[in-house]
Amino acid sequence: MSTQNTYSYAQAREKQVSRATKARILIAVMLFVSVVINYLDRANLSxxxxxxxxxFHISPAQQGLLxxxxxxxxxxxxxPGGWLIDKIPPRILYPACLILWSLATAFMGIFSGFVALIILRLLVGVFEAPAYPINNRVATAWFPDKERGSAIGFYTSGQFIGLALLTPVLTWLQTAFSWHWVFIATGGIGILWGVVWYLVYREPRKMRLANQAEIDHIEAGGGLVDLESAQTERKKxxxxxxxxxxxxxxxxxVYIGQFCLTSTLWFFLTWFPTYLVKYRGMDFIKSGFLISLPYIAALVGVLLSGFFSDWMVRRGVSLGVARKGPIIAGLLLSTAMIGANFTDSTAWVIAFLCIAFFxxxxxxxxxxxxSALAPKRLIGTTGGMFNFIGNLSSIATPIVIGFLVSDVSFAPAFVYITVVTVIGILAYSLLVGKVERQPDPGESLLNA
Known part of the structure; x- marks a missing residue:
């Protein structure tokens, strides 16, 4: 009887050991929190x-510049950020970037003046530059293909959850104390999270919470679990x-499509609060509440997109349709923004903007x-190029809108964003084609 009990215990233990752990869920949550902080530090200025x-009596053109x-x-x-990601592990690079951009953010609340704010804002951009390529690098290492869309959708939703739930908090903080505390509070949170990331994050094979079964599951599903070791062997x-x-x-x-997609995002991250306060005549508290509604709509959109895309992959739909379909459909919905030019009703304006941001x-x-198209050896470089071209919209959108709008009309801004969105639809429809990993020039030379 004792022998039988021992045998049963051994079988149960073996079964428990062979069952894959879920350490990648912790990684997804960590990426999510990082994105929340990342976007709070982008949007706090707006x-x-x-x-x-x-x-400081700043004109619309100067506001666009800031x-x-x-x-x-x-x-x-x-x-350069993408290049760094191919050389420096995320455990080191990410917390360094987090702490440095958070320090620059906090100093925006300490050093006042138009010139000082511009300089510090430039520094926030410097240190945030590698963030999203790092997110992609981590997701590529930790998630198999069939889960990656959901993981990316989940952590990307952090930008909208943070903005939807915390923008009213920031507007209250500003009203109760002063605008300086908006930057001091968000900067302090980022510094603390940088320390947490360094203490907790590890690559798949070095994470104690991940057993071999989970690593095998990730690797068999297309996750690149050995990216860090491959980096040490990589040629220049x-x-x-x-x-x-x-x-x-x-x-x-995807480069052009990303520029067009993020143009809408950067409207909401920059000019949207000013639009509600100056052009719709709202106070800070009311505008803070209404600002959160499109962010909530966007949150629902990004969560649905990731899970729907992975569901299609699991049902045998081609990777191209599963990934490009939600992107093109979402861009089509974003053109609803133009409807704000044809109504004086605040309720309808918010409805159109909610549809657009969803x-x-x-x-x-x-x-x-x-993740699906980049050459294996050049995931960081491709991600850097993708984010570089895509985020040229972070320069173009605030400046172009600043010059297009007048003291009494914001309508040209919505026309501009709508036209850019249509260009994005054409880019994804006509240029991307079949989704498959692109050849690596280094491997081609070795095989020649």
């Missing part, structure tokens, strides 16, 4: 801008590598295409 512009300052350095450093990045990611038609389809969220699984 919350404080009406108060800042009143205090709002775009982040984008100049953020976009310019995407390619050559001009041929940059040429490979710059001359590929499919990659240009579509933007539904389309925002674009990083899943980077």
């Amino acid at each position: 919350v404080a801008l009406p108060a800042i512009s009143e205090e 709002l775009s300052a982040f984008g100049w350095t953020y976009a310019a450093l995407q390619i 990045t050559s001009w041929a590598d940059f040429k490979a990611v710059l001359t590929n038609r499919k990659l240009w389809g 579509g933007n969220g539904f389309a925002s699984i674009t990083w899943s295409l980077v």
